[in-house]
Amino acid sequence: MTLLSIQNLKAHFHTEDGAVRAVNGVDMDIEEGEKLGLIGETGCGKTVLGLAILRLLSENTTVEGRILYKGQDILTMSDHEIRKIRGKEIAMIFQNPLSSMNPVLTVGTQVAEPVELHQHLKKKDAMQRVIEMLKSVKIPLPQERVKEYPHEFSGGMRQRAMIAMGLICMPSLIIADEPTTGLDVTIQAQIIELMKEVLRDSGTSMLLITHDLTVAAELCDHIAVMYPGEIIEYASVRDLFKDPKHPYTRGFLDSLPDRGLKPIAGISPSLIDLPAGCKFHPRCSLATERCRKERPELIKVGIKHYVRCFLYD
Amino acid sequence: MKKFIARRLAIAVIVMLGASLLSFLLLYLAPGNPAHAILTAQLGHDPSLEEVAFFMAKHDLNNPFLVQCSQWLYMITHVNLGMSFRTGEPVLVEFIDRFPATFELASASMLIAVLIAIPVGILSALKQNSMLDHISRLVSLLGVSMPNFWLGLLLILFFSLKLGWFPCFGYGTLSHLVLPAITLGTGLAAPLMRLMRASMLEVLRQDYIRTARSKGLSEQVVMWKHGFKNALIPVITHMGMQIGHLLAGAVIVETIFAWPGVGKFLVDAIYARDYPVIQGFVLIIALFFVLSNLAVDILYTYLDPRIRYDVENGK
Structure with a gap:
């Protein structure tokens, strides 16, 4: 069953330099229990998309389209x-847990907030629940550590606490925005392992927002590739790695270290001044006249495999 | 923590010594003869040369600078601030007599400042660019740029001369306190309000505020539980510095309202070249500054758990 259905979502914010068109007509479904990876370069609008789902964007943003959660917009x-x-149905795990946690409140207080609020637990019961939760994300000595402040935690422990905070109400969907970015590689691997484990146990759906394809491949069933403001390819992890369709996705894969580290020529367009037609045409070696003028639609190229490119029209 | 406080108190002694030596030097270099100034005031006419010479000798004013300095140091290390040239009373007694009035005015105006500045600053930040925000910013700009003596005179003109609600000067009852406290409080409130607003706006942009919202907390909880304590830190710093100033006596306001406080007495002492009073008061005021800064530093540890003084090299 579809848990979250995003339909023709647009998010623009207004700045002195003009409208920043961060999300331009995204369609995307997340099924119950599905783990979907949203991949893209920095500044392609993927974080904005994640924040739009919980309406956490600043007030100067216009959001259009529909975001249906269990059928409700x-x-x-x-x-x-x-x-x-x-926090109750949809929770978020942010990147950079140090700045995402309040420096003047204890970790216990912060992790307890969702259950105190949504499950109306008393302080003492909530703290008991927090201790269980911290134990399940493998934070040692949880009964002591709940009384500590975020700065007393190491980076990896802070991210574990963030994950505990996100999962404490057992939400149906978790949006994880770059949860491993900024951590040491060994800690990254531990966090990925941990997320795999807790997600498998809870059956929670996840939208994983990352620029790191290998992290998405580890944690997700499907991957949506985003290129300034649009989804340009959607496929299962297997199909995406074995048979990438979009020239950008191919370039992205080729830029991975174990595939030769070949960069994609050119740079991502600015969200203020997006090219007409296919957004990728200025960097695409296969671009034709049509790519410069018309915006391609998502075309079905296989079972649950879609691509936004005229090559497959 | 105890070590930190002990170290700070040791530094306080150095600061106070430095401040009093500096003021000693300034007085020594300043033009005007205390004997002449004080005798003129006491006798009502110009003193004779003999009278001046007698006064100078009596108060050791003929000694070389370094000798006077060491005499002063000897005195203060024996908890003796000397006698006022003018009144003949011990300086410490003169200070203690006047301090309650200053303290009363200082607390009342700080209370007024806090009661105005903090709520208005926060509201202004929450409703950024609203009508309320524009008005409060305009008013605080006026408050910052309006000199105390002018506001004081306006208040006297309107509330005591025209409406007759409050006495225009003097000390004693609560109604005497109203106008000077408002005058001083408004001056304090204006910068405090701007700081509170700026600080709250800064905090509201932080990632942890977004995290708090993402949990489903209401805006009130987000503001008060997650925002307020963080936003208060720079405001407390500013207030700490103001407390030092206030306890030193709000000279202008005390003069306008004939408030019998420390500030007015100090200014009178400066005019009269009453050296022991100036010296002693500078020393005590330096002590207040050092102590109020120390109090703020200690308060930080309660507001911000990241600030700790008892761990060497951090953790």
Whole structure:
């Protein structure tokens, strides 16, 4: 069953330099229990998309389209209704846990907040729950560490605490924004292992936002590739690695260290000044006249494999 | 923590010595003869040369600078601030007599400043660029740029001369306190409010505020539980420095309202070249500055757990 259905989502924010078109007509479904990876370069709008789902974007942003969660449109909900979704139904794990945690509140207090709020647990019971949760994300001595502050935790431990905070209400969907970025490689591997384990146990769906294809391959069933503001390819992890269709996806794969580290020529377009037609045409060696003028639609090229490119039209 | 406080108190002694030596030097170099100034005031006419010479000798004012300096150092290390040239009373007694009035005015105006600045600053930040924000910013700009003496005079003109609600000067009852406290409090509130607003805006941009929202917390909880304590840190720093100033006596306001506080007495002492009073007061005021800064530093550890003084090299 479809848990979250994003339909023709657009998110633009208004700056002095003009409208930043971060998300331009994204369609995407997440099934119950599915783990979907959203891949793209820095500045392609993937974080904006993640924040839009929980309506956490700043007030100067215009969001259009529909985000149906269990059939209900998140974008038309009242503030009160969306707050009942946040943390309880859909939770978020942010990158950079040091800045994402409040420096003046203890880790225990912060991890406990979702259960105190949504499950109306008393302080003492909530803290008990936090200790269990910290144990399940393998933080040693949880009964002591709940009383500590974020700066007293190491980077890896902080990210574990963030994961505990996200999962404590057992949400149906977890949005993880670059959860391993900025951690040491060995710690990264531990966090990936941990996420695999907790997600398998809980059956929670996940939208994993990352620029790191190998992390997505480890944790996800399907991958959506984003290129300034649009999904340009959607496939299962297996298909994407074995048979990438979009020239950008191929380039992306070729730029991986174990595939030769070949960079894609050119740079990503600015979100303020996007090219007409296919957004990738200025960097694409196969571009034709049509690519410069028309925007390609998502074309079905296999079972659950879609690509936005005229080569397959 | 104890070690930290002990170290800071040791530094305080050095700061106070430095401040009093500096003021000693300035007084020594300043033009004007205390004997002449004080005798003129006491006698009501120009003193004779003999009278001046007698006064100078009596108060050891003929000694070389370094000798006077060491005499002063000897005195203060024996908890003796000397006698006022003018009144003949011990300087410490003169200070203690006047301190309650200054303290009363300082606390009342700080209370007014905090009660205005913190809520308005926060509201202003929450409703950024709203009508309320624009008005409060304009008012605080006025508050910052309006000199105390002018605001004080306006208040006297309107509330005591025209409406007759409050006495225009003097000390004693609560109604005497109102106008000077408002005058001083507004001056304090204006920069404090701007700081509170800026600090709250800065905090609201932080990632952890977004995290707090992502948990489903209401805006009130986000603001008060997650925002306020963080935003308060720079505001407390500023207030700490102001407390030092206030306890030193708000000279201008005390003068306008004839408030019998420390500040007014100090200014009178400066005019009269009453050296022991100036020296002693500078020393005590330096002590207040050092102590209020220390109090703020200690308060930090409660507001921000990242600040610890008892761990060497951090953890």
